[in-house]
Amino acid sequence: MLRPWLLALTAALALPAGAIEIKDDLGQITTLAAPPQRVVxxxxxxxxxxxxxxxxxxxxxxxxxxxxxxxxxxxxxxxGLDDTNVEMIAALKPDVVLLATASRVSERLRALGLKVIALEPRSYKDVQRVLNTLGQVLGVSDAQRVWRYIDAGVSAAAASVPPSARGIRVYYEVASGLWAAGESSFMGETLTRLGAGNIIPAQLGPFPKINPEYVVKANPGLIMIGTRSAEGLATRPGWDRIDAIRRGRVCVFKPEEGDILSRPGPRMAEAAQIMARCLREKAGA
Known part of the structure; x- marks a missing residue:
């Protein structure tokens, strides 16, 4: 029986010269003959x-x-996620298609003979891993330089938060319907780096759907929310009793800020600066 390391070595030697073998977040293994030049x-x-x-x-x-x-x-x-145009993708003749693990078209694309890599960054560790994977795919030698930039930027944002704002408990609503950013999400991890608390514990998952009464009972001191979800916030049953609403500690993010905040990638340092500004302005006094 061959040892695991010998099996891996044998598999690697079997690849054509210059070929790249990638295991994605669904456990699928994709082999690329060379770094792709046409990417979807x-x-x-x-x-x-x-x-x-x-x-x-x-x-x-x-x-x-x-x-x-x-x-x-x-x-x-x-x-989008629910209405991806498979025929149009095929017509573009991509060397590889990058998509979310939740995409419903992975198998259809593979059936058409296309190379598909599913990746889902949800946490800081995921972002680092996805950077490594895409660096391999694209033939980029130092993909982690992007992570070093992100990490330094988040640290700089954290340094800008005054002691008076640290420890405040935050409710971050990422989408209407009370979908929240939990401690284990990349947004939650940024809040932790900034010194803030989070009313959504890690055991509830990265982005759980929350009962409105849960938020009332948790009584956050600060609420972060997007423009589209903020309408009627104070009129939600019982929410007028929440400390954040009583004291006007609500940060409403514009759509363009929402894009930055919701994407686990290169602009995470900018997202941290947006959150830090919210903490300074609403909880730093």
């Missing part, structure tokens, strides 16, 4: 990461929500 990205955070790694020119199509950097807005838009 169906997740905004992956689109931004590809560009930050210097491979924006290789993108030939993106999902409808990918809008940064500005150059990707000129690319064919291929739909």
């Amino acid at each position: 990205s169906l997740l905004p955070s992956l689109t931004e990461t590809v560009c930050e790694l210097g491979a924006c020119a290789r993108l030939v199509g993106v999902d409808r929500y990918s809008n940064f950097p500005a150059s990707v807005n000129a690319l064919p838009k291929l739909g």
Whole structure:
């Protein structure tokens, strides 16, 4: 019986010269003959990461929500998670398609003979791992330089938060319907780095759907929320008793800020600065 290391070595030797073997977040193994020159990205955070790694020119199509950097807005838009245009993707003849693990078209694309890599960054550790994976895929030698930039930026944001704002308990609503950012999400991890608390414990998962009464009982001292979800916030049953609402400690993020805050990728340092500014302005007095 061959030892595991010998099996791995045998498999590696069997690959053609220059070939790349990638195991994605669904456990699927994809072999690329060479770094792809035609890339489709169906997740905004992956689109931004590809560009930050210097491979924006290789993108030939993106999902409808990918809008940064500005150059990707000129690319064919291929739909969203529930209405991905498979025929249009196939017509673009990509060398690889990057998508979320929740995508419903992975198998259809593979059945068409396309190379598919599913990646889902949800935490800081995930972001580092995805950077490594995309660095391998794209043939970029030091993908972790992006992580070092992110990490330094988050640390700088944390240093800007005054002691008076540290420890405040935050409720961060990431989407209408009371979907929240938990401690184990990348947003929650940023809050922790900034010295804030989180009313959504890690055991509830990264982005759980929360009962409104749960938030009332938790009584957060600060609420972070997007423009679309903020309407009628104070009129939710019982929410007028929440300390954050009584004291006006609510940060309402504009849609463009929401994009930055919700994407686990190169702009996470900028997201940390947005959160830090909220903490300074609403809880630092």
